[in-house]
Amino acid sequence: MRRLSSAYTNHPRLKLATLLAAPMAWIVLIYLASLAVLLISAFWTFDTFSATIVKTFSLDNFIELATTDVYRVITLRTIRIAALTTVIDVVIAIPIAYFCARVARPRNRTIILVLLVLPLWTSYLVKIFAWQTMLQTGGLLDYVLPFNVGYSETAVLIVMSYLWLPYVVLPIYGSLERLPGSLLEASADLGAHSRTTFMRVTLPLAVPGIVAGSIFSFALTLGDYIAPSIVGGKTQFIGNVIYDNVGVAGNVPFAAAYAMVPIAVIGVYLALAKRTGAFEAL
Amino acid sequence: MEPRLTRIALRITTAVVLVLLYVPLVVVGLYAFNGDRSQSWPITNWSTKWFSTAWENQDIRTALANSVKAALAATVLALLLGTCAAFAVARFEFFGRSTVSLVLILPIALPGIVTGIALNSTINELGIDFSLWTIIVGHTTFCIVVVYNNAVARLRRMSPSLVEASQDLGAHGWQTFRYVLLPNLRSALAAGALLAFALSFDEIVVTNFTGGTDQTLPKWIYANLRLPNARPQVNVVALVVIVLSIIPIAIAQRLTHDPTGGRGS
Numbered sequence: 001m002r003r004l005s006s007a008y009t010n011h012p013r014l015k016l017a018t019l020l021a022a023p024m025a026w027i028v029l030i031y032l033a034s035l036a037v038l039l040i041s042a043f044w045t046f047d048t049f050s051a052t053i054v055k056t057f058s059l060d061n062f063i064e065l066a067t068t069d070v071y072r073v074i075t076l077r078t079i080r081i082a083a084l085t086t087v088i089d090v091v092i093a094i095p096i097a098y099f100c101a102r103v104a105r106p107r108n109r110t111i112i113l114v115l116l117v118l119p120l121w122t123s124y125l126v127k128i129f130a131w132q133t134m135l136q137t138g139g140l141l142d143y144v145l146p147f148n149v150g151y152s153e154t155a156v157l158i159v160m161s162y163l164w165l166p167y168v169v170l171p172i173y174g175s176l177e178r179l180p181g182s183l184l185e186a187s188a189d190l191g192a193h194s195r196t197t198f199m200r201v202t203l204p205l206a207v208p209g210i211v212a213g214s215i216f217s218f219a220l221t222l223g224d225y226i227a228p229s230i231v232g233g234k235t236q237f238i239g240n241v242i243y244d245n246v247g248v249a250g251n252v253p254f255a256a257a258y259a260m261v262p263i264a265v266i267g268v269y270l271a272l273a274k275r276t277g278a279f280e281a282l
Numbered sequence: 283m284e285p286r287l288t289r290i291a292l293r294i295t296t297a298v299v300l301v302l303l304y305v306p307l308v309v310v311g312l313y314a315f316n317g318d319r320s321q322s323w324p325i326t327n328w329s330t331k332w333f334s335t336a337w338e339n340q341d342i343r344t345a346l347a348n349s350v351k352a353a354l355a356a357t358v359l360a361l362l363l364g365t366c367a368a369f370a371v372a373r374f375e376f377f378g379r380s381t382v383s384l385v386l387i388l389p390i391a392l393p394g395i396v397t398g399i400a401l402n403s404t405i406n407e408l409g410i411d412f413s414l415w416t417i418i419v420g421h422t423t424f425c426i427v428v429v430y431n432n433a434v435a436r437l438r439r440m441s442p443s444l445v446e447a448s449q450d451l452g453a454h455g456w457q458t459f460r461y462v463l464l465p466n467l468r469s470a471l472a473a474g475a476l477l478a479f480a481l482s483f484d485e486i487v488v489t490n491f492t493g494g495t496d497q498t499l500p501k502w503i504y505a506n507l508r509l510p511n512a513r514p515q516v517n518v519v520a521l522v523v524i525v526l527s528i529i530p531i532a533i534a535q536r537l538t539h540d541p542t543g544g545r546g547s
């Protein structure tokens with residue numbers, strides 16, 4: 001043992017290699033290799049007559065995705081709801097994050113953060129199930145509200161906004177909390193009204209946090225299939241088509257090709273977000 | 283300083299939103315005590331009878347056992363792999379260090395459905411049978427980052443002079459690890475492990491793609507929540523899942539003194 005550990009102390013590279021070997025092997029051999037398999041199988045095709053996968057390079061899946069109306073509608077709907085969810089969450093998150101970071105007393109601040117984070121870690125499926133319970137005919141919302149939301153696109157939007165709100169509040173809170181108080185005092189000293197200070201000093205400086213939060217709500221909505229399948233009624237997301245193609249139809253190549261769409265959209269979103277310095281606020 | 287009215291408005295907004303965050307959870311909790319099969323609001327007939335029905339349901343018991351097994355196995359694996367990676371990243375300078383962090387975060391950064399279908403295709407291609415083992419492999423993949431995040435944050439805060447002092451005093455590598463690093467790291471690792479357990483115990487998106495016919499508690503809920511006859515038992519299981527996931531998270535928050543549990547900012 002002692003000889004072994006002195007070998008390690010004298011050869012830091014050896015130690016580093018030992019430390020990295022197992023986690024990197026796991027992630028590279030299992031995860032990255034799987035992503036590579038996914039990418040390759042997107043260019044395969046599925047023969048419906050023999051129910052087998054034809055392993056020759058083809059762009060058929062992508063052509064079908066681009067030219068079929070149903071898939072275009074589903075893709076645009078998914079992106080639209082992801083964007084709407086993000087807007088709703090940011091609008092609700094800003095006052096909460098601001099209150100928590102700049103107004104609340106330190107003790108209350110901790111309580112608010114704990115209360116925000118507990119539901120974030122609580123079962124995502126149970127939260128969606130809870131909404132199904134409230135949205136169903138005769139459920140709590142049906143009982144309280146004068147109209148019936150039911151299982152619909154609106155229901156999906158509400159549930160998505162609910163699910164990801166804490167993920168959006170936290171980075172905004174982080175960027176507001178780091179804001180030097182002297183900046184705000186300077187603004188006030190120079191005669192700015194508190195609203196002017198907020199709009200022209202606080203908010204611009206919170207942009208990295210806001211964008212960081214929006215990455216969560218946007219990406220998480222874009223890739224979801226559980227919420228639409230439970231509270232969406234007939235509303236289908238990209239994820240639902242993927243899930244059905246893997247499970248019911250067995251058409252993994254088509255599902256793999258469709259999975260490239262959210263990856264590409266998120267890629268573009270991340271590239272745009274990077275410019276605002278959002279990654280430092282994550 | 284904001285005008286008084288603004289502050290009051292902000293306080294009310296925050297309070298209302300916080301309450302709304304908990305309404306769905308409380309509603310599910312109440313439904314677990316609904317004696318009727320009908321799920322309409324308000325609940326009129328209170329009863330605890332579905333708890334015993336659920337407890338006697340063999341499918342639920344199997345699913346619970348599988349969920350616990352998967353979560354324990356994934357937590358142990360993630361603890362080993364995540365801690366190693368955290369030491370490497372926090373204690374060494376090397377080419378490609380930021381790539382290591384990025385690659386570890388990828389499984390939770392990409393949508394779960396991508397991770398799910400990627401693992402699904404690979405398991406199919408390799409001709410491996412879907413089972414509890416494939417569930418564990420999937421869960422470990424995204425649990426590593428939770429342990430890693432907690433451990434790396436603690437290691438970065440720890441002064442390097444602690445290790446130097448230990449070495450100056452003649453401790454060899456293992457002793458330094460056992461008596462200096464581990465005690466300092468213990469609560470961060472415990473928090474990471476608890477969060478990994480909670481994450482795995484709840485997981486449905488990836489599990490649906492990697493589980494085959496083996497049930498976990500979330501898979502059982504997903505398969506049964508549309509069946510009116512199973513509904514009362516789903517309510518009970520949902521309440522159990524809420525409680526079982528909130529407890530480890532609350533402990534993790536206490537251990538790290540970080541209310542965000544290492545997620546978000």
